[in-house]
Amino acid sequence: MNQMPTMPSTKQEHDVVFENIGMTFQTAAGATQAVANVTGSIPEHKFVSIIGPSGCGKSTLLDMVGGLLKPTQGSVSIDGEAVTAPRRDTAMVFQEDSTLHWRSVLDNVAFGLEVKGVPKDERHERARKMIELVGLRQFEDHRPGQLSGGMKQRVAIARAMAMEPRVLLMDEPFGALDQQTRQFIGRELLRIWEKTRNRVLFITHDIQEAVYLSDEVWVMSARPSVVKEVVKIDLPRPRPEGTHALPRFRELEDHLWSLVKVEAEKTLGPGAQLA
Amino acid sequence: MRTATLPLFPRTTGRTKTRNPGTVTDNLWRAAVMVALLALWAALSVLTDLVASPAASFTALVELFADGSIYRHLNATLQAVLIGFLIAAAAGFPLGYAIGRSKFLGAVFDPIVAGAFAIPRVIFFPILLQVFGVGVGAQSAMAALAAVFPIMVSTTAGVRAINPLLPKLARSLNLSPLQTVAKIYVPAMAPSLMVGIRIGFSIAFINVIIAEFFAARAGLGLLTLRAYGQLDLPAMYGIIVLLALIALAGNLALWAAERRLSRKA
Amino acid sequence: MVAGQSGSGEDPWTRGAAGVTVAKTLTRSQPDPLRRRAAAVRWAILVGLVVVLEAATRTGLVDRTLMVPPSEILARLISIVPTGQFGADAVRTITTILVAFAVGLVLGIPLGVVLWRIPAAGRILEPFIVTGYAMPTLLFYPVLLAVMGLNAGPIILIAASMSLVPIALTTMVALNSIKPILHKLANSVNASPSQYYVKVLLPAATPLVFPGVKLGFIYAVIGTVAMEFILAAQGIGFRAGFYYRELNTADMWAYIAVVVVLSVLVNSILTWLEKRIRRDML
Numbered sequence: 001m002n003q004m005p006t007m008p009s010t011k012q013e014h015d016v017v018f019e020n021i022g023m024t025f026q027t028a029a030g031a032t033q034a035v036a037n038v039t040g041s042i043p044e045h046k047f048v049s050i051i052g053p054s055g056c057g058k059s060t061l062l063d064m065v066g067g068l069l070k071p072t073q074g075s076v077s078i079d080g081e082a083v084t085a086p087r088r089d090t091a092m093v094f095q096e097d098s099t100l101h102w103r104s105v106l107d108n109v110a111f112g113l114e115v116k117g118v119p120k121d122e123r124h125e126r127a128r129k130m131i132e133l134v135g136l137r138q139f140e141d142h143r144p145g146q147l148s149g150g151m152k153q154r155v156a157i158a159r160a161m162a163m164e165p166r167v168l169l170m171d172e173p174f175g176a177l178d179q180q181t182r183q184f185i186g187r188e189l190l191r192i193w194e195k196t197r198n199r200v201l202f203i204t205h206d207i208q209e210a211v212y213l214s215d216e217v218w219v220m221s222a223r224p225s226v227v228k229e230v231v232k233i234d235l236p237r238p239r240p241e242g243t244h245a246l247p248r249f250r251e252l253e254d255h256l257w258s259l260v261k262v263e264a265e266k267t268l269g270p271g272a273q274l275a
Numbered sequence: 276m277r278t279a280t281l282p283l284f285p286r287t288t289g290r291t292k293t294r295n296p297g298t299v300t301d302n303l304w305r306a307a308v309m310v311a312l313l314a315l316w317a318a319l320s321v322l323t324d325l326v327a328s329p330a331a332s333f334t335a336l337v338e339l340f341a342d343g344s345i346y347r348h349l350n351a352t353l354q355a356v357l358i359g360f361l362i363a364a365a366a367g368f369p370l371g372y373a374i375g376r377s378k379f380l381g382a383v384f385d386p387i388v389a390g391a392f393a394i395p396r397v398i399f400f401p402i403l404l405q406v407f408g409v410g411v412g413a414q415s416a417m418a419a420l421a422a423v424f425p426i427m428v429s430t431t432a433g434v435r436a437i438n439p440l441l442p443k444l445a446r447s448l449n450l451s452p453l454q455t456v457a458k459i460y461v462p463a464m465a466p467s468l469m470v471g472i473r474i475g476f477s478i479a480f481i482n483v484i485i486a487e488f489f490a491a492r493a494g495l496g497l498l499t500l501r502a503y504g505q506l507d508l509p510a511m512y513g514i515i516v517l518l519a520l521i522a523l524a525g526n527l528a529l530w531a532a533e534r535r536l537s538r539k540a
Numbered sequence: 541m542v543a544g545q546s547g548s549g550e551d552p553w554t555r556g557a558a559g560v561t562v563a564k565t566l567t568r569s570q571p572d573p574l575r576r577r578a579a580a581v582r583w584a585i586l587v588g589l590v591v592v593l594e595a596a597t598r599t600g601l602v603d604r605t606l607m608v609p610p611s612e613i614l615a616r617l618i619s620i621v622p623t624g625q626f627g628a629d630a631v632r633t634i635t636t637i638l639v640a641f642a643v644g645l646v647l648g649i650p651l652g653v654v655l656w657r658i659p660a661a662g663r664i665l666e667p668f669i670v671t672g673y674a675m676p677t678l679l680f681y682p683v684l685l686a687v688m689g690l691n692a693g694p695i696i697l698i699a700a701s702m703s704l705v706p707i708a709l710t711t712m713v714a715l716n717s718i719k720p721i722l723h724k725l726a727n728s729v730n731a732s733p734s735q736y737y738v739k740v741l742l743p744a745a746t747p748l749v750f751p752g753v754k755l756g757f758i759y760a761v762i763g764t765v766a767m768e769f770i771l772a773a774q775g776i777g778f779r780a781g782f783y784y785r786e787l788n789t790a791d792m793w794a795y796i797a798v799v800v801v802l803s804v805l806v807n808s809i810l811t812w813l814e815k816r817i818r819r820d821m822l
Contacts, residue, residue, distance in 0.1 A: 068727055086730040096721040102743045102821040112729040115739070145822075163729070304664040325683055382578030383585070393758045393807035395765040398777070398799050401784035401792060405606050477674035484676045488770050489781070496676075503682050515679050522674035523667065 016042040016065065016167055016199060020074035022224075023060050034060045036224035037074070042167075042216075047193065047200045049210035051260060052220030052228075053267040058203045061220075062169050065201060066092050078167060088116065091160035095172040099144035099152050105131065106140045108155050112163040123162075130158040133192050150181040157189065161196060168200045175205065182206070186213060194238055207260065211235075211252050212243060219259045222266040229259055327509040336513030351493035352483055353521075355411050359418025360479045364472070367423045371430025371471075381431070388427060396421045400486055409490050417486040418479035425478055429471025433464035469533035476525050484518065608790045616794040630798075632692065633764060633776040640696045641760040644703025648756060649749075651704065652711025662712060669705065677701045681771060695772060699763030703756040710752020714745045747822040754810040761806055765799055776802070 023035040034057035042048050050058050063069040065076050067086040075082045078089060091112065099108050106127055107114075113123035131140055134154040144152050153173055160168055174182045186209055193200065204210050210217045214233050221228040233252060235243060243249055313329055320328040327335075339345040374380050374388070400417050407413040441463060445455040461468075487496025495514055502511035590610050596602040597609040620626050655662040677698045684694035722744060726736040768777025776798055783792035 066728055067730075068724065086728055088730070090728075092725075092728040094721055094724065096719070098721045098725045100722070100740065100743070102747075111739075115726075115729045115731045115735055301660075301664050304660075305667065308664065308668065323687075325687070379574065379578060382575055383581045387582060387585075389811070390804045390807050393761065393803040394800050395762040395769070395777070395803065397762075397766040397769050398780055398796050400769075401781070402606065404784075477670075480674055481676045485678065485766060485770065488678065499679060511682065518679065519671060519675055523671045526670050526674060527667070 015044070016076065016078050016201070018061075018074070018076050021061075021064060021071045021076050022073040023057065023064065023069065024072045033224035035064075035071075037226050039074075040218065040227055040230065042199050042201060044199060045197045046216060047202065047214045048216045048218060049202045049204055049214040050218045050220060051204060051207060051210050051256065052225060053222050053260065053264040054205075055223060055267060057223060057225045058220060059171050062092070062171050062201060062203055065167065066090050066169050088163070089166035091163045091165035091168055093153070093156045093160050093168070093170045093173045095175045097144075097149070097152050097156075097176070099147075099155050101144050104141050104143060105136060105147075105155055108144065109158045109162050112159055116163075126162050126164075127158070130162040133161070133195065134158045135188065148181075149177050150185050153177065153185060154188070157192070161192065161198075164196075165198055168198045170200065170202045172203050172205065174209070182209065189213065190239060207253055207256050208244070211249060211256065212239065217256060219256065220263070222263045228263065231256060231259075325508070327512045331509040332512035332516060334513075335507070335509035336517055339510065339513065345498070348493050348495050348498045349517075351411055351414075351491070352487065352495040355414035355418055355483045355486075355494065356476070356479050358411070358415040359483065360422055360476055362415065362419035363422035363426050363475055363479065366419070367426030367471070367475070368430050368468075370423075371427035372434055374427070375431040375434025381435075388424065388431075392424050392428070396482070397485055397489075400489055404490055410492055414483045414486045414491065414494065418482045421482040422475040422479040425474040426471045429467050429474070430464070433467025433471075434460070436467065437463045465536045466533070469529065469536060473526060473529045473533065476529060477522065480522060480525070605787075605789055608793055612790055613793045613797055616790050617797055620791070620794055629774060629776050629779050632774045633768060636692050636696055636699065636768075636775065637760050637764045639692075640699035640764055641703055641757050643696065643700035644707055644756050644760060645753065647700070648704035648707030649711050651708040652749075653715065655708065655712040656715040669709075672701075673705055678767060678770065681767075690773070692772075695764060695767040698767050699760050702763040703760040706752045706755040706759065707749075710755070711745070711749050714748035714752070715741070717748060718744045743821060747817050750814055750817050754814055757810060758803075758807065761803055765803075 018038045018040050021035065021038045022033065024031050024033045038061060050061065052058055060069060064071050065078075065083060067083045067090065070084065077083060078087070083090075100111065103111070106124060109130055110118075110123040110127035113126060118126070128137075128140070131137055134157055136151060136154055136158065139147065139151065144155065147155070153176075156173070160170075174185055177185065190213060200214075202210075202213060211233055215237075217231045217233060219228045219231065220226070231252065235246065235248060235252075316326070316329050320326040320331075374384050396417070399420065400413070403413045403416045403420070407416055437460060441459050442455070445459050450458065483494070484496040487494035488500055491497040495518055499511055499514050499518075502508070502514065593602075593607065594610050597604070597607055655665075681694055681698065684697055688694055688697075718741065722740050723736070726740050731739070764775075765777035768775035769781045772778040776795060780792055780795035780799065783789075783795060
């Protein structure tokens with residue numbers, strides 16, 4: 001059930017397109033190539049997860065799509081326009097807590113809109129809609145310090161969503177949460193996403209999470225990374241209760257695990273190059 | 276977690292990672308800054324009569340050493356600083372420790388210590404003069420009164436910052452109270468203590484000089500004032516340089532001690 | 541206050557997983573009865589001290605040349621405060637303090653920002669700063685006096701130099717401790733540099749900078765009063781020294797009392813402000 005990455009010549013209009021993108025960092029120890037050559041595309045309304053061994057450049061890739069890093073080779077474009085700086089149509093959610101602790105939940109969610117210059121009434125209204133969507137309506141006037149980790153991440157998701165981005169970039173957003181919270185919030189994310197259907201690029205270490213959430217999983221190789229394989233997830237949408245128990249789920253999980261294991265050993269095993 | 280609001284350099288309290296003040300490029304830059312300062316001084320001295328040139332000042336200073344007249348004053352000042360500092364340490368460490376260890380004492384005395392810190396201690400100098408008369412005694416008392424605060428406060432902070440597991444460890448090893456303090460608490464608190472000592476030294480130094488300005492029989496502060504009164508500007512600036520060197524030397528010595536202590540710890 | 545137990549229907553989270561979504565309460569630093577007892581003891585100590593001093597001075601245990609009874613000090617205070625001379629002194633001292641603090645702020649904060657942006661500068665200059673801090677800047681008084689004349693100028697500058705050091709250092713430390721993720725966040729929403737400074741950096745840094753500002757103000761007070769005591773011809777600090785030289789112990793103590801009350805008042809107000817800021821912004 002593997003397919004080769006879509007070739008640039010067949011790209012559709014509203015895709016996020018990676019063309020031979022690469023990133024080489026200059027460090028004190030010399031040049032490190034984090035990302036070698038990634039080519040692929042994310043079609044509209046698709047949820048794509050990226051998994052791979054630690055340090056293989058997944059975050060770097062995301063940062064490039066978000067316009068925070070400029071690729072040293074190749075390019076990424078959204079809707080035909082190359083990404084050179086952070087854009088209005090991308091929004092990011094980080095693993096670390098990024099809530100502004102002196103602002104209320106409402107003002108946190110409205111932050112992206114505030115920066116764009118949206119007038120107060122409008123941005124509060126849009127923010128409230130998102131707060132409702134993520135289920136935090138009662139906590140609108142609370143400060144982040146009064147919220148749990150999972151709730152703070154929901155605030156971050158609401159903030160990103162409030163900007164109505166074409167592409168939602170999520171860098172291991174649930175990595176800092178405990179297992180139980182992670183499962184809950186994963187289900188919540190899908191519930192919200194079914195309504196908004198942005199393109200999502202989602203980085204995770206958790207293979208189960210990747211299978212559960214996505215339409216497609218890209219497996220990255222060890223550094224310098226390329227897309228080793230693209231695995232299409234053909235589980236039903238919306239995901240039913242008990243998805244995790246489906247035999248197909250298990251198959252996909254095992255397949256991904258075997259791919260990742262090889263790469264992980266390259267990174268961590270006896271023959272591994274030190275970072 | 277309620278920590279005493281330390282009225283001191285925030286950066287250097289508690290979790291100090293002792294900085295290494297000695298990489299080669301850094302020292303080169305410092306030398307450059309010194310040269311620039313000297314150049315600025317020289318320029319000022321040309322521009323105005325009120326500033327003596329570096330050369331004249333150094334010469335005057337050397338002369339003071341050569342004819343021996345400076346030693347009486349140097350001794351008086353250094354004595355006062357040392358005695359004052361020792362008294363401050365003798366009082367400050369135990370008091371700070373007690374306040375830090377006991378939640379209740381902390382609650383009682385934290386506001387008092389913080390409030391007392393805000394009072395210009397110089398204002399009590401006349402009282403000290405009445406008690407000790409004019410002389411090294413009064414200056415030492417002034418220095419002690421001023422320096423006891425930073426020492427107390429940093430000791431309190433050091434005690435409070437001790438990892439709560441350490442007392443448990445001590446009990447599990449069946450250490451006597453004395454052993455506990457000596458082998459576990461003191462090394463754990465050493466960085467905070469050193470910072471308090473360093474700041475205490477500086478404050479003792481400043482206060483001795485200030486006291487000498489007000490009333491003294493001997494001392495570098497008095498000498499400065501006299502030089503100024505006699506319009507002997509080179510001598511005055513020379514003594515100021517000497518004071519700066521003493522301050523610098525003291526701080527560097529304590530810094531080095533701080534580093535060695537944390538390497539052992 | 542536990543969140544979510546009103547169990548609103550829409551939010552599937554709050555129903556079952558109370559353990560997951562309970563909002564954290566803001567913890568109080570110490571149990572109340574302890575603090576109240578401590579406050580009581582504290583007041584008892586202070587009142588007791590006054591009582592002991594009153595007794596000691598009245599019975600002659602403590603000589604009149606050393607200290608006069610607190611009740612007499614209070615009487616002197618009451619008669620001194622309404623006088624024109626006191627008013628002039630007070631105005632002079634308070635203005636000097638405020639100006640010195642303002643200068644310390646205006647110089648200290650940018651200096652702190654510079655030290656933050658160029659970490660090397662901080663490392664290199666550290667010995668100089670520490671030495672400067674240990675040197676009584678009052679030694680430069682003669683130069684300042686000649687340049688600025690016999691007025692409040694030199695005192696302001698000396699007090700300001702004491703004030704700016706904690707402000708600069710605290711600003712630097714505060715800016716350094718801002719989570720880098722907030723910078724990444726601002727970048728990702730395409731905030732302009734000024735938006736980043738005003739909407740993120742400033743509010744994040746303020747509760748951390750304020751303790752340094754408070755310390756700077758305290759040093760402005762200490763510096764002003766100390767310099768007035770030694771060098772000036774006017775001001776509350778000066779007046780205390782003046783009465784000492786006149787051997788007027790009672791009035792000297794009255795002015796010492798003024799200084800004490802002023803400093804403690806300033807400290808209390810600033811501490812209260814600090815707590816408010818921590819509560820609202822940290």
